[in-house]
Amino acid sequence: MKTAVGTAKQRTLTLLFSEFTEITKARLAVSVVFSALAGYLLGADQISLVSLSLLAFGGYCMVGASNAYNQVIERDLDALMKRTRNRPIPSGRMSVNSAMTLAITLTVLGVFSLYLLNPKTSMFGAISIFLYTSVYTPLKTKTPLAVFVGAFPGAIPFMLGWVAATNEFGIEPGTLFMIQFFWQFPHFWALGWMLDDDYKKGGFKMLPTGKKDSGTALQIIMYTIWMLVISVIPVFGITGKLQLSIPAAVIVFLMGLVMLRFAFALYIKRDNATARKLMLASVSYISLMQIVYVVDKFI
CATH class of the missing domain: 1.20.120 (Four Helix Bundle (Hemerythrin (Met), subunit A))
Structure with missing residues (x-):
């Protein structure tokens, strides 16, 4: 009986982790964190493992939050496209409220983690979320210039690492x-x-x-x-x-x-x-x- 309960819990955790990686677009988020860490190493005179950890965690949270907000906003459009119709929200595996709760939680954690590095880093991270969700995402159905706008938050991570290391822009x-x-x-x-x-x-x-x-x-x-x-x-x-x-x-x-x-x-x-x-x-x-x-x- 205990074995069955343990197996069920393990499957539940596995499913939750799978949904989390999908809603935050884990592969994309990891590549963004990689860029930020590279920028940090380029800017740092002395490498701090604590700072690297805060940057990696905060960076993932910020990207994950942006992607979650994006999927909430575009849930109806995602349902129309083959490559996105099986995402957690349009497929019904995750509710809009759950996705929003996750996005807000990741935003708070990300802003706070980056603030512990320095306020400039936190500010640029917050700007990235705002531009991605409030400007780039709505523009995608209106004009090809959306890619130009989206290039701004997309270019922040490499720069963010340097600012995290030096507190200078x-x-x-x-x-x-x-x-x-x-x-x-x-x-x-x-x-x-x-x-x-x-x-x-x-x-x-x-x-x-x-x-x-x-x-x-x-x-x-x-x-x-x-x-x-x-x-x-x-x-x-x-x-x-x-x-x-x-x-x-x-x-x-x-x-x-x-x-x-x-x-x-x-x-x-x-x-x-x-x-x-x-x-x-x-x-x-x-x-x-x-x-x-x-x-x-x-x-």
């Missing part, structure tokens, strides 16, 4: 912000290209021209070039304490060229398979670039 975190800001466009437009038919079912306008055409592909190329240029700017010694050695800059540049190659390929082929390759290349680029930056600082 200047050219260094500004540069980190700009790298991830311009990266957002080829990444999300490649994703939007792949999922365009599904997005249209929900009324989302994600591509800059509204179509999978040469205009969209050309803009992807342009933003990829801007991303690549800004990613190597620290090698010229004009970004304050944020430095990049020549070998590291060459590595970052070559990785960017790989991503640019897929962008040009999309312009030529204009198919979903190539868009998927670009999307995967963009995910690899942002993570590897951050690793190169951090490793370069410490060697």
